[in-house]
Amino acid sequence: xxxxxxxxxxxxxxxxxxxxxxxxxxxxxxxxxxxxxxxxxxxxxxxxxxxxxxxxxxxxxxxxxxxxxxxxxxxxxxxxxxxxxxxxxxxxxxxxxxxxxxxxxxxxxxxxxxxxxxxxxxxxxxxxxxxxxxxxxxxxxxxxxxxxxxxxxxxxxxxxxxxxxxxxxxxxxxxxxxxxxxxxxxxxxxxxxxxxxxxxxxxxxxxxxxxxxxxxxxxxxxxxxxxxxxxxxxxxxxxxxxxxxxxxxxxxxxxxxxxxxxxxxxxxxxxxxxxxxxxxxxxxxxxxxxxxxxxxxxxxxxxxxxxxxxxxxxxxxxxxxxxxxxxxxxxxxxxxxxxxxxxxxxxxxxxxxxxxxxxxxxxxxxxxxxxxxxxxxxxxxxxxxxxxxxxxxxxxxxxxxxxxxxxxxxxxxxxxxxxxxxxxxxxxxxxxxxxxxxxxxxxxxxxxxxxxxxxxxxxxxxxxx
Amino acid sequence: xxxxxxxxxxxxxxxxxxxxxxxxxxxxxxxxxxxxxxxxxxxxxxxxxxxxxxxxxxxxxxxxxxxxxxxxxxxxxxxxxxxxxxxxxxxxxxxxxxxxxxxxxxxxxxxxxxxxxxxxxxxxxxxxxxxxxxxxxxxxxxxxxxxxxxxxxxxxxxxxxxxxxxxxxxxxxxxxxxxxxxxxxxxxxxxxxxxxxxxxxxxxxxxxxxxxxxxxxxxxxxxxxxxxxxxxxxxxxxxxxxxxxxxxxxxxxxxxxxxxxxxxxxxxxxxxxxxxxxxxxxxxxxxxxxxxxxxxxxxxxxxxxxxxxxxxxxxxxxxxxxxx
Numbered sequence: 133x134x135x136x137x138x139x140x141x142x143x144x145x146x147x148x149x150x151x152x153x154x155x156x157x158x159x160x161x162x163x164x165x166x167x168x169x170x171x172x173x174x175x176x177x178x179x180x181x182x183x184x185x186x187x188x189x190x191x192x193x194x195x196x197x198x199x200x201x202x203x204x205x206x207x208x209x210x211x212x213x214x215x216x217x218x219x220x221x222x223x224x225x226x227x228x229x230x231x232x233x234x235x236x237x238x239x240x241x242x243x244x245x246x247x248x249x250x251x252x253x254x255x256x257x258x259x260x261x262x263x264x265x266x267x268x269x270x271x272x273x274x275x276x277x278x279x280x281x282x283x284x285x286x287x288x289x290x291x292x293x294x295x296x297x298x299x300x301x302x303x304x305x306x307x308x309x310x311x312x313x314x315x316x317x318x319x320x321x322x323x324x325x326x327x328x329x330x331x332x333x334x335x336x337x338x339x340x341x342x343x344x345x346x347x348x349x350x351x352x353x354x355x356x357x358x359x360x361x362x363x364x365x366x367x368x369x370x371x372x373x374x375x376x377x378x379x380x381x382x383x384x385x386x387x388x389x390x391x392x393x394x395x396x397x398x399x400x401x402x403x404x405x406x407x408x409x410x411x412x413x414x415x416x417x418x419x420x421x422x423x424x425x426x427x428x429x430x431x432x433x434x435x436x437x438x439x440x441x442x443x444x445x446x447x448x449x450x451x452x453x454x455x456x457x458x459x460x461x462x463x464x465x466x467x468x469x470x471x472x473x474x475x476x477x478x479x480x481x482x483x484x485x486x487x488x489x490x491x492x493x494x495x496x497x498x499x500x501x502x503x504x505x506x507x508x509x510x511x512x513x514x515x516x517x518x519x520x521x522x523x524x525x526x527x528x529x530x531x532x533x534x535x536x537x538x539x540x541x542x543x544x545x546x547x548x549x550x551x552x553x554x555x556x557x558x559x560x561x562x563x564x565x566x567x568x569x570x571x572x573x574x575x576x577x578x579x580x581x582x583x584x585x586x587x588x589x590x591x592x593x594x595x596x597x
Numbered sequence: 598x599x600x601x602x603x604x605x606x607x608x609x610x611x612x613x614x615x616x617x618x619x620x621x622x623x624x625x626x627x628x629x630x631x632x633x634x635x636x637x638x639x640x641x642x643x644x645x646x647x648x649x650x651x652x653x654x655x656x657x658x659x660x661x662x663x664x665x666x667x668x669x670x671x672x673x674x675x676x677x678x679x680x681x682x683x684x685x686x687x688x689x690x691x692x693x694x695x696x697x698x699x700x701x702x703x704x705x706x707x708x709x710x711x712x713x714x715x716x717x718x719x720x721x722x723x724x725x726x727x728x729x730x731x732x733x734x735x736x737x738x739x740x741x742x743x744x745x746x747x748x749x750x751x752x753x754x755x756x757x758x759x760x761x762x763x764x765x766x767x768x769x770x771x772x773x774x775x776x777x778x779x780x781x782x783x784x785x786x787x788x789x790x791x792x793x794x795x796x797x798x799x800x801x802x803x804x805x806x807x808x809x810x811x812x813x814x815x816x817x818x819x820x821x822x823x824x825x826x827x828x829x830x831x832x833x834x835x836x837x838x839x840x841x842x843x844x845x846x847x848x849x850x851x852x853x854x855x856x857x858x859x860x861x862x863x864x865x866x867x868x869x870x871x872x873x874x875x876x877x878x879x880x881x882x883x884x885x886x887x888x889x890x891x892x893x894x895x896x897x898x899x900x901x902x903x904x905x906x907x908x909x910x911x912x913x914x915x916x917x918x919x920x921x
Contacts, residue, residue: 206876207876207879208879229865230865231864231865232880233872234876234880235875239861242769242772242861243772246769246772246776246781248773356882357882427678429678429881429885430679433675433678451883452881455674
């Protein structure tokens with residue numbers, strides 16, 4: 133399965149930051165002993181340590197116990213994750229043993245098979261949760277009542293749904309991603325007199341304007357090692373949400389309509405108007421076929437040279453910019469919401485990771501409950517001073533988020549008009565969502581027609597699902 | 598990945614000279630033995646200009662990827678992402694090439710964990726994982742070579758047949774056994790796994806070396822009243838040093854460079870360097886430019902081991918072939 137894309141909302145913090153984080157954590161810990169238990173609720177914007185310990189008292193005396201956590205989140209985000217557990221550790225005396233690995237998705241299944249499962253794992257996609265529940269029903273345990281109560285309080289119904297398999301709720305959402313973004317350079321826009329487009333038609337008009345002014349508007353890249361193609365699937369999914377709508381989107385990933393339904397073909401062709409238009413792409417990088425070979429991590433860099441104007445990428449692209457790039461409305465780069473012609477809703481393509489438990493010891497349940505609380509979301513926001521992290525937790529105070537861009541993401545997630553849909557390729561069966569769909573994108577970018585590409589995916593859909 | 602090939606003329610010729618010196622009796626005119634004639638003929642063939650040319654050509658081709666890696670590891674992040682390493686050579690002339698130690702800085706001190714810890718882990722893993730299989734394999738090889746017991750040949754074939762079992766199929770069952778034995782997560786799992794996977798080849802190689810030792814030597818010792826223990830330590834072991842060294846280097850490089858076993862069996866606290874380097878690229882692979890520096894840091898030790906022990910290596914390889 134894929135390793136790179138399905139990372140959660142937490143994102144990289146620039147390398148040299150480690151020390152600063154450690155210092156923050158230390159000073160936070162120091163304050164803590166004094167006012168333990170007196171902290172307010174989630175809205176409290178104070179130091180990271182001020183949380184309410186009461187919810188964890190019902191789990192009994194947990195002093196001296198430990199919880200092992202296995203995730204795909206590695207350094208440098210690992211440090212911000214670990215720091216965000218400090219208040220919980222202070223409250224309960226539980227030690228959280230964190231282990232991150234880039235080989236998480238393969239190794240987790242190996243460990244479950246060997247009977248060596250971690251207490252907690254952060255699953256980067258609902259599809260993996262589904263696989264585990266189906267293949268190892270004895271290994272995974274449903275979420276405890278306190279966690280369910282938190283999720284009901286702080287998350288919308290659809291987020292809860294992604295952590296549910298066959299009516300049983302297993303995994304509470306942790307961080308979230310917002311993928312419907314277009315990156316641009318505010319200063320270039322200002323100099324050229326361009327406005328941030330409000331509708332899809334505006335976006336196309338802007339692209340045409342840029343072409344008229346003698347430049348290429350879009351840059352893109354879908355190369356990602358053995359997961360090459362995934363950034364392209366996100367592009368298509370975003371357009372499906374916009375041209376066909378969320379209902380069709382739901383039918384699409386559940387395979388109620390065929391993968392190559394005319395409405396999907398139409399969306400795919402709309403994406404092609406940008407991605408396969410040799411007047412639009414590939415700014416600063418080459419021709420249309422260079423999209424397939426350009427690493428997704430580097431595809432937006434021509435914006436920094438001034439050779440590219442628009443680059444569609446998720447919020448976590450924020451941390452891919454080279455060190456020293458300022459991400460702000462008046463900085464080097466910033467992003468706007470990928471606009472739509474729909475007036476009633478604002479479709480958002482999202483992602484995120486989910487907390488699954490493989491043990492029901494009280495300390496594990498207490499930790500699950502902590503992670504689903506508003507306290508954790510706010511603590512995580514304050515322990516991530518460089519930004520790059522958001523959550524769909526509605527108890528999260530946007531003020532706590534470090535950067536304006538993260539606040540924008542949180543705003544989009546909380547917007548009542550937003551219709552959030554999880555990345556479809558994460559929800560489709562693995563052989564499609566992490567296989568033929570990717571291949572189809574690459575073939576499509578290198579010459580295959582939309583009909584043929586979509587049909588090849590439809591033909592590969594496993595029977596019976 | 599770490600072997601820097603040398604033109605074969607040097608070490609080979611040297612090894613042959615040594616073998617020839619050891620075999621000859623000093624201070625007396627003597628007829629050249631068959632071995633010596635062969636050595637001289639080989640030397641002549643190897644030192645012909647064409648042979649040298651081809652050897653150097655192969656050496657260069659073989660080294661290009663390593664050079665590319667080395668050059669890349671000193672380039673600034675943006676350059677790495679934007680252009681190939683070979684472009685620096687053009688840049689050298691017009692002064693545009695930039696070099697930096699940032700990648701090494703980030704690889705060594707950038708993330709929360711210190712790479713020095715993983716260095717120590719790699720040694721803690723590698724040394725027992727070399728010593729254990731060699732010790733066991735020596736005893737087993739002796740038994741297979743010099744002790745007559747029923748079913749010896751079948752057992753030997755069975756052991757060697759294990760060589761063809763890919764270690765990947767053993768990972769999950771092995772981990773399950775470790776978990777039920779309660780040793781999962783300790784260094785023991787890694788040591789044992791490497792020993793298990795290394796033993797078939799070790800037994801086979803050492804057995805062949807031992808079998809090559811003239812049986813008259815062993816019989817003479819036996820006539821003089823030596824038991825198995827004495828024969829093993831006094832007669833065979835000194836003769837086997839090159840073979841042991843050769844296999845030791847093999848096993849050392851293999852264990853040091855291993856990722857799979859370390860990834861599967863080692864707990865976060867006992868991770869070897871290779872696993873740490875693999876994690877360096879970051880959660881979404883965006884930091885891949887650091888990997889070149891990480892690769893070079895982890896290459897240093899095997900390089901030193903190989904270069905300092907290559908005399909033994911060549912001698913050990915030849916030991917089997919020239920006795921006979």
